[in-house]
Amino acid sequence: MSEGITTKRLISRLLLLVVGMFGFGFLLVPIYDVMCDAFGINGKTNASAYEGGDGSVDENRSVRVQFISTNAEGMAWTFGPQANELTLHPGETHEMMFTAHNPTSKPMIAQAIPSVSPSKAAAYFHKTECFCFTQQMLQPGETVEMPVRFIVDRELPSEVHRLTLSYTLFDVTERMAETFDLDLAAVHSN
Numbered sequence: 001m002s003e004g005i006t007t008k009r010l011i012s013r014l015l016l017l018v019v020g021m022f023g024f025g026f027l028l029v030p031i032y033d034v035m036c037d038a039f040g041i042n043g044k045t046n047a048s049a050y051e052g053g054d055g056s057v058d059e060n061r062s063v064r065v066q067f068i069s070t071n072a073e074g075m076a077w078t079f080g081p082q083a084n085e086l087t088l089h090p091g092e093t094h095e096m097m098f099t100a101h102n103p104t105s106k107p108m109i110a111q112a113i114p115s116v117s118p119s120k121a122a123a124y125f126h127k128t129e130c131f132c133f134t135q136q137m138l139q140p141g142e143t144v145e146m147p148v149r150f151i152v153d154r155e156l157p158s159e160v161h162r163l164t165l166s167y168t169l170f171d172v173t174e175r176m177a178e179t180f181d182l183d184l185a186a187v188h189s190n
Contacts, residue, residue: 057091058154065152067096068166075171076104077138079112082145091154097145098131098167102138109137109176112167121160124153135172137180 065088067081078101088094102108112132116122127133131146138144152163 057089064162066164072170079169090152095149101143105140109173111135111170111172115166117164124156126151
């Protein structure tokens with residue numbers, strides 16, 4: 001065999017490898033979504049307020065809702081629910097307060113991203129008011145209470161007895177400074 005044929009074969013295989021890597025990268029998000037559904041994690045919730053519901057309550061059934069909060073890397077705030085769990089009846093409107101505190105010496109803007117698990121229950125967890133719908137700005141040393149008002153739908157599958165509402169808090173100061181008319185130079189000098 002000549003060296004030219006070997007080189008052509010190598011180039012063909014490398015090009016095939018590049019195309020395969022691109023295809024895998026392109027399919028990674030759908031694969032991730034399927035895996036999350038299969039394992040019951042990362043339940044995405046609606047990003048807008050729920051306005052439906054007939055107001056009827058299923059008093060024959062109780063559901064426990066657990067609240068978890070975490071900070072993304074680089075987020076200095078202290079952030080958490082006022083209670084870790086509550087028991088409710090599907091169809092009831094409930095409210096949970098979350099407390100956020102900015103311990104830094106500079107103003108910061110945060111965005112909370114919610115997740116409900118098990119993921120099949122996310123479609124039945126409706127927020128009517130939530131601090132996660134908008135970004136939150138806190139001045140240095142400021143503490144605020146932020147409500148989330150929600151309804152667990154009466155149509156929640158009967159095998160689901162426990163839900164977890166999890167929030168991850170991200171620092172979006174750099175990205176949202178202009179929207180909040182925040183002077184980034186002053187923020188960085190502190």
